Amino acid sequence: MNSRILRLRGEREPGPFLDTLRDIVGPAHVLTDPATTRGYTTDWTGRWAGSAVAVVRPASTAEVSDVTAACFKALVPITAQGGNTGLVGGGIPESGSIVLSTRRLDRVEAVDPIGRTIAAGAGVTVAGADQAASVHGLRFGVDLASKTSATLGGIVATNAGGARMIRNGDTRSQLLGIEAVLADGFVLSRWTSLCKDNVGYDLPGLLTGSEGTLAVITRVLMKLSTPPADAHVFLAGVATIDAALRLYDRVVRSGLTVEAAELMTEDGIDLVCTHTGAKRPFDTHSPVLALFEVSAHRDTEAAVVEILSASEDLIDNAVMDPPPARRLWQLRESHTESIGRESSTPVVKLDVSIPLGSMTSFVRDLESSLAQHHPAVRAILFGHFVDGNIHVNLLDVAKDDVDSLTDGVFSLVADHEGSISAEHGIGRAKNSWVHLGRTPIDVHTMNRIKFALDPRRILNPGVLFPR
Ligand SMILES: Cc1cc2nc3c(=O)[nH]c(=O)nc-3n(C[C@H](O)[C@H](O)[C@H](O)COP(=O)(O)OP(=O)(O)OC[C@H]3O[C@@H](n4cnc5c(N)ncnc54)[C@H](O)[C@@H]3O)c2cc1C
Helix, strand or coil, rough: CCCCHHHHHHHCCHHHHHHHHHHHHHHHHHHHCCCHHHHHHEEECCCCCCCCEEEEECCHHHHHHHEEEEEHHHHCEEEEEECCCCCCCCCCCHHHHHEEECCCCCCCEEEEECCCCEEEEEECCCHHHHHHCCCCCEECCCCCCCCCCHHHHHHHCCCCCCCCCCHHHHHHEEEEEEEEECCCCEEECCCCCCCCCCCCCCCHHHHHHCCCCCEEEEEEEEEEEEECCCCCEEEEEECCCCHHHHHHHHHHHHEECCCCCCCHHHHHHHHHHHCCCCCCCCCCCEEEEEEEECCCCCCCHHHHHHHHCCCCCEEEEEEECCCCCHHHHHHHHHHHHHHHCCCCCCHHHHEEEECCCHHHHHHHHHHHHHHCCCCCEEEHHHHHECCCCEEEEEEEEHHHHHHHHHHHHHHHHHHCCCCCCCCCCCCCCHHHHHHCCCCCHHHHHHHHHHHHHCCCCCCCCCCCCCC
16 A cells, blocks of 8 residues: 555545546556566565655656546656666666556557657567668667566667667767656657757667666667678687777777676686587586677678687687577576576676776686685676676675665776666665765766656656765
8 A cells, every 4th residue: 555645635545546547558558467467566586675665657758648647646656667677776666656657558560661760659679679670671679688577768868778789879968859748747858860960968868778767668779780781600718808898999900899898707607608508619627607699791700710810829719600599609608597597596686897908807816706705605707898887796685785786896896997887777776875986976967857857756766866
């Protein structure tokens, strides 16, 4: 029961409020049965569990607007949610909120093959957008292992990075237009496919990465890219992260285009092979494994063989596959799931970025700090790495140690001049550490923007800004 509604509206039951929502979206789309709502109030990792007055599933922008206006009036908090694949607890409601699920906003409206754009509802999945693009020989530029569930609204709200960020940029750089419902129910639309358009503040850019705290995104207009004609994937075992970075440097200097670059460790590969039954990529063991997807104007295979032959000083062993190279990509994409199955406690997932020149020393300091202070905790590292991104996954962490361990890792990140959030956002998981990467005036400015757009603070309270 929603005590906040009872207090604020002086009513004995939230019933009249729920009736208002039922009138807007239809009774079948206001879910209150805990057995049904649990999938919306707990997260993928099992680390975050909340509760909601109801899960509301609007099917149009007009319905989102009416639901939001009703919540504004009744002072009921709203947590917008797409695929619920977020990893920082941002899509999990706090008690007394509604979950506003965007999954029914799932229409691909248009693909423009000449302008290379896609217009779609916020609830369309990344895989769905990619499928629609592929019909026209194009590709959606954001690629995540969670793509069959993660939505366009979710990737914009978190400014997701993903495997092809190095090639296409982050989600913000691929967003052209946006439609979003503001806290009071007004619909903001900035919708233009123009590449050049410098009129006023960059509102789509502002809403990107706002994690449901400034508006509910309902539709997006995004760029599409052209898939490379001749891409190849290779996996190289090397001794250190520095060696992997030197290999990357040689690949780029050779004239190959790097479509994706991923880092794994021997421990991570072992875990994936144990939990998925996948075969090891080769018999020899190397501490670090670097996966590259590369393309050239012609004969990529010959160019890859040439660069691998010229890099025997760096590489212990290597294997190459033509696309889609599922066997090699699955070794990387199965990490999150396999790590989740292996850990005896919910995995503490800390997605950070470090300047490239400091990555090796960061990992060394992290490993020695864990060995000294938390010997029972296992760390599995992986990530997109040539953009400085490392996903630090901590397994078997006792509940009482989560905050101190997180604090220790983030302090190390700050010491190495890195960022406490590379691509997953701040959510509820990191809101106490924002000061490590932002000055007091910067945080104050963000607070003022929040207040200007959400004066009643009904949009995702507790996310980004601590309570
Ligand atoms: C296996 C796996 C692999 C992943 N790989 C990557 C990766 O490579 N790169 C990466 O960046 N992330 C990755 N993620 C994290 C996650 O998939 C992304 O953060 C994704 O963008 C979340 O999309 P979603 O639709 O699931 O959003 P949700 O989890 O539903 O929500 C995430 C946040 O966005 C807000 N939000 C959602 N929809 C809207 C909307 N319409 N309007 C306003 N706010 C909204 C929510 O309130 C919440 O704060 C991965 C997750 C998993 C489980």
